[in-house]
Amino acid sequence: MEIDRRRLMALFGGLLVAPANVLAAPDSEPLFLAARTEAGRHAIAVFDSRGSELFSIPVDARGHSFAIDARNRMAVAFDRAPGTHAVLFDVDNRKDPLPLVAAPGRHFFGHGIFSSDGKLLLASENDYDEGRGVLGVYDVAAGCRRIGEFASGGVGPHDVVLMPDGRTLCVANGGILTHPDYDGIKLNLDEMTPSLTYVDLHSGELVEEVRLAPELHRLSIRHLVVDAYGVVWFGCQYEGEAADRPPLVGRHRRGEEPVLFAGPAETLRALDNYVGSVAVDLSGEIVATSSPLGGLITYWDAATGRNLGQTSLADGCGIAPLQDGGILATSGRGTIAAVDIARSRLRSVAEQPAVGWDNHLRRIG
Amino acid sequence: MKRVIILMFLLLPGFAAQAADGAGTRIADQFARPALKALVDAAERNSIVVDALCVEPGAERLEAARKTFGTLVTDFGRASVLRFGPSAAESRIERLFFWPDPRGIALRQVQGVLAKADDTAARQETLAEKSAALQGIPALEFVLFGSGSEQLASSDGAFRCAYAAAISRNIGLIAAETLNGWSADTAFARSFTAPSADAEIYRSPREVDGEIVKAMSTALQFLGAAELRPPLGETPEKANGRRAPLWRSDLTFALARARVGGVQALLDASGYAETVPSDQAYAIDSLRFELNTASTQLGEIGLPAEAAFADEAARGHLAVALLALDHARDIVSEDLSAALGLTMGFNALDGD
Incomplete structure (x- = not known):
């Protein structure tokens, strides 16, 4: 499907280049978004930093992550892969949610972003019959009508972030080929080639492609965050032999080779070859990476890559900025907790044992 | 020195026996x-x-x-x-x-x-x-x-x-x-x-059990999702036996039964029937029942794979077999895992 370029350019008329998070009102109470499952029922929840729920939206399938439009205080919650549904909603609950459905022959991978001005929504999607990753492009003002797609530059695009220039996307192409007819079975482990790609939001052009060393071709790059320096950090899961224990966290500066950080051997081992989410603290100086398999959240100095320690949280995966030196975390066992990274202190703010919080926690405001 | 060795043996027999058996x-x-x-x-x-x-x-x-x-x-x-x-x-x-x-x-x-x-x-x-x-x-x-x-x-x-x-x-x-x-x-x-806390790959018997349970679950998923469901389709009109593995040699169902047999043999060799707590041993019996059901149904198809997936009677056998495989997988990931003291995290499914 070719994108209508004239239409796209028209939508970019009012594009602002400031990153979305800068645009939030500084004194507004931050909100947190996460998908939950409770007694087989799925919902999207909006709560505050004390874990108090403001409202929730029932959905048919387990949700995953969110695209956030901080300027207009809107968000889209995506189903987990291979979901075909998403919902656009007002984070202050002033408007009715708008359900979205994936295009024929496509499914969502669970992540997406808005352009800085909130006019476009882009979602990581699977063109499964062709076995290629795409970014679906949606016109928000037209009821999130899908107006085209860009190639993601790889197979199995998962997370996607907008770079600080406001016009370049960074995509984590996990490299794992799946098809919805095959129940998530990984179809290409012997020849998977994950990559980070940078895609121009105006043209869909692939402007940079980054791959790991050939011996790490089974290290699937999946989750992304941009730090205080405008540099991309990524978290990986490993599809090779269990005994290999490759580094799971990396950093990439545009135009350079990616750098991987292993941290202490015992910590790396405990992560069990799986990082499920990455986030920064509010300053953007500390990167947090979570492993629900290991029940660990680990911290990294964004400037140097030095490992700063870890916090245990059983089945913990959702992480989001809370304050300078602090994050809010969620777990599959119903915990919402505030973490003081420097003191390695975790303080539970809410416990709902019947609730499973999905992998991702996102902050707005 | 001798005394130290004796002392070590006094301390270790439980663990050593566990590792050996x-x-x-x-x-x-x-x-x-x-x-x-x-x-x-x-x-x-x-x-x-x-x-x-x-x-x-x-x-x-x-x-x-x-x-x-x-x-x-x-x-x-x-x-x-x-x-x-x-x-x-x-x-x-x-x-x-x-x-x-x-x-x-x-x-x-x-x-x-x-x-x-x-x-x-x-x-x-x-x-x-x-x-x-x-x-x-x-x-x-x-x-x-x-x-x-x-x-x-x-x-x-x-x-x-x-x-x-x-x-x-x-x-x-x-x-x-x-x-x-x-x-x-x-x-x-x-x-x-002999898993050991200071050596890769498995650091405890529990990690070995985790690998075994995952192997059973993956094998059952693979057979259903990758081999039997795609050719079956939702209706006889959508069936296509040529999407099945080994349809040309008509070995599709022989392979499927052998895969089920592999899970059964792995379960038998594991000795879990004897080692899980007696009040949770029902999980092993239930799992055996479902695997037997799947194998029996697959054995009764009696048509070449190319034609079987579109045949009404054969589809009935396949539907029951697939249901049994799904049940077996649920038992492995829930009841058997619980009986072995393994907990599957809500966020432990990779790929997300």
């Missing part, structure tokens, strides 16, 4: 090594018979080659539940059985090799460097049973036969490498049979 040791001795040895032997027999066919082509020898292929498939099916450790290394499982293949890559590549008479595919050493799709059992099936395979009965099929011989030899070598990976002196086997 643990599920990992039982599985290595009673299932993995015998099952992989059977696969190595079946591949060797197939290789000898295919070589003989190439030397002196004829209908009888072609029939013999096809027959030994059937044994190779069922021995592979049983051993295929071991999708970890040596089987996962070097992409061995994909090289032995490139599946699922929704875009028909193997067929295109194998036909390309045959059309071009690519000599590098007809030598094991160079074949092993090629795409996994060209190397394993599905590729050998097309060569022995696919269109043009009748050439193998005459000298017209010389290249085709040489390629078959190379695939067969390659399968035997991959199987032998896998078996070697289970030798008692490998780091993998040491860890799997």
Whole structure:
């Protein structure tokens, strides 16, 4: 499907280049978004930093992550892969949610972003019959009508972030080929080639492609965050032999080779070859990476890559900025907790044992 | 010194006994090594018979080659539940059985090799460097049973036969490498049979149990989702037996039953029936019941795979078999895991 370029350019008329998070009102109470499952029922929840729920939206399938439009205080919650549904909603609950459905022959991978001005929504999607990753492009003002797609530059695009220039996307192409007819079975482990790609939001052009060393071709790059320096950090899961224990966290500066950080051997081992989410603290100086398999959240100095320690949280995966030196975390066992990274202190703010919080926690405001 | 040693023995016997008699040791001795040895032997027999066919082509020898292929498939099916450790290394499982293949890559590549008479595919050493799709059992099936395979009965099929011989030899070598990976002196086997807190890969018996449970669950998922459901389709009109593995040789259901048999054998060898708490032993009985149901139903289909998926009666058997496989998988990931003290995290599913 070719994108209508004239239409796209028209939508970019009012594009602002400031990153979305800068645009939030500084004194507004931050909100947190996460998908939950409770007694087989799925919902999207909006709560505050004390874990108090403001409202929730029932959905048919387990949700995953969110695209956030901080300027207009809107968000889209995506189903987990291979979901075909998403919902656009007002984070202050002033408007009715708008359900979205994936295009024929496509499914969502669970992540997406808005352009800085909130006019476009882009979602990581699977063109499964062709076995290629795409970014679906949606016109928000037209009821999130899908107006085209860009190639993601790889197979199995998962997370996607907008770079600080406001016009370049960074995509984590996990490299794992799946098809919805095959129940998530990984179809290409012997020849998977994950990559980070940078895609121009105006043209869909692939402007940079980054791959790991050939011996790490089974290290699937999946989750992304941009730090205080405008540099991309990524978290990986490993599809090779269990005994290999490759580094799971990396950093990439545009135009350079990616750098991987292993941290202490015992910590790396405990992560069990799986990082499920990455986030920064509010300053953007500390990167947090979570492993629900290991029940660990680990911290990294964004400037140097030095490992700063870890916090245990059983089945913990959702992480989001809370304050300078602090994050809010969620777990599959119903915990919402505030973490003081420097003191390695975790303080539970809410416990709902019947609730499973999905992998991702996102902050707005 | 002597006293220290005695003291150590006093402290260690519980652990030592557990390691020596643990599920990992039982599985290595009673299932993995015998099952992989059977696969190595079946591949060797197939290789000898295919070589003989190439030397002196004829209908009888072609029939013999096809027959030994059937044994190779069922021995592979049983051993295929071991999708970890040596089987996962070097992409061995994909090289032995490139599946699922929704875009028909193997067929295109194998036909390309045959059309071009690519000599590098007809030598094991160079074949092993090629795409996994060209190397394993599905590729050998097309060569022995696919269109043009009748050439193998005459000298017209010389290249085709040489390629078959190379695939067969390659399968035997991959199987032998896998078996070697289970030798008692490998780091993998040491860890799997005597997990230790200070050594990779498995640091506790619980981690070994986790691997076994995952292997059972993955095998059941693979059989249902990758092999039986895609050809079944939602309605008879949408059925397509040609989406099933090994439909040309009509070994689809023999493979499926062998895979179920592999899960049963792994469960038996694990000794879990005796080691789980008695009030949770029902999980083992329930699992056996579901596996038996699946195997029985698959055995009653009685039609070639190409036609069976669209046949109403056969679809009934398949539906029951698939339901039993789903139940079996639920029992493995919930009841058996719980009985073994394993907890599956809400966010523990990778890929998200």
